[in-house]
Amino acid sequence: MSLFFEIAVIVFLVILNGGFALSEMAIVSARKARLAARAADGSKGAKAALALAENPGRFLSSVQIGITLVGILAGAYSGATLAAHLEAWLNSFPLLDPVAEVLSIAVVVGAITYASLIVGELVPKQIALANPEAVAIAIGRPMTMVARIAAPLVWLLEGSSRVALSVLRIQKSDDQTVTEEEVKAMIAEGTQSGVFEPEEQELLAGVLRFGDRRIRGIMTPRNEVVSIDLNWDRARIAQVLKDSPHSRLPVYRGNAEDVLGVVQAKDLLNQFLGGQDIDLAAAVMPVEVVHDNSPALQVLDALKHSSIHLALVVDEYGSVEGIVTAADILAAILGGMSEHGEDYDGAIVQRQDGSWLVDGSVAVDMARDRLACRVMEDDDGDYDTVAGFVLSKSRHIPTAGEFFHWQGWRFEVVDMDGRRIDKVLISRQDEDGG
DSSP states (O other), X not given: OOHHHHHHHHHHHHHHHHHHHHHXXXXXXXXXXHHHHHHHTXXXXXXXXXXXXXXHHHHHHHHHXXXXXXXXXXXXXXXXXXXXXXXXXXXXXXXXXXXXXXXHHHHHHHXXXXXXXXXXXXXXXXXXXXXXXXXXXXXHHHHHHHHXXXXXXXXXXXXXXXXHHHHHTOOOOOOOOOOHHHHHHHHHHHHHTTSSOHHHHHHHHHHHHHHTOBGGGTSEEGGGOOOEETTSOHHHHHHHHHHOOOSEEEEESSOTTSEEEXXXXXXXXXXXXXXXXXXXXXXXXXXXXXXXXXXXXXXHHHHHTOSSOEEEEXXXXXXXXXXXXXXXXXXXXXXXXOOTTOOOOOSEEEOTTSOEEEXXXXXXXXXXXXXXXXXXXXXXXXXXXXXXXXXXXXXXOOOTTOEEEETTEEEEEEEXXXXXXXXEEEEEGGGTTX
């Protein structure tokens, strides 16, 4: 057998090993959603690759069998052929004759091992990682054939593995749940690689936060709600409608707790344009009522089925806590917005020194994610906003300029609106020398 043929066999085995390594990395790394999209377009390779990805256990077992057999064949063949040729050549040197056999085996094994690592492992895997979907589609059908051929041996090995695990009393975990933190990490990775824009990342993060919120942390509180009393005279009602930037206003009679419903400004305008006398009572529409501890997603579903997209929020005693609208839902996701006629300067603003100026009404989870301030993550805290966090730690109504330190962070009350905390300055202690 010629030396050239023997070298060609070794090269073929190394390249074959690289093909198995390439296939393994491509199928494992390829995104199933992209493969499914290509399969829907009629790509047979994508369909085959997707089938392999859906059942990775048998596919990976087939690949491992192939890699193992190739390694064994390459080692045995090189020792029996190439090493013998090299030994015969080394024997021609008197000084090397005593160590010719050992040296020939060491050189051949070392060279083949090096080639196997570079050509048979590292380079193919890097190629697969560079474009996993394209590679997976290209090798999908050939590897399906390999998996079918190796199926009997795979079945034997899987059965043997199950017996061994049973003897060791080790049970396979079925928990394949993807956590929210893993989803956020994947979104962040996608943003770094250019798949998502930074604005898209923030929007997706807002949606994930929204799913964990209670409506109490989203609603417009009662002290910020503009309402109308049916007992007011026409001039006062007209002035409130004129000054308010809102298109829907709660209506009560005498007692602000006794909300009768909601009036829409456009309904009153229709009465006026139709030449009718303004009849506020006739324009009142019934309103949905939700509990302040209701999940935000549940309330969102109620708003979708409401004709006025507004709900009244009450506590466990039936007292009115505020209202929630579609605008509140969007603000909870987007991080802040204003209705027509309102000013909005930004709920969270980073200053040049690295500190953050935050509205007291900002949700704790939003501030925690935006500032990477994990110290505001307190499961036992009965609060929803940054102002609530400050109150829970200070345990009194603070004054402007008052501050405290908490787990490496400094919280300073910058501005008060009566008894309400309006602005809070948040910074790391090492940023302000604290």
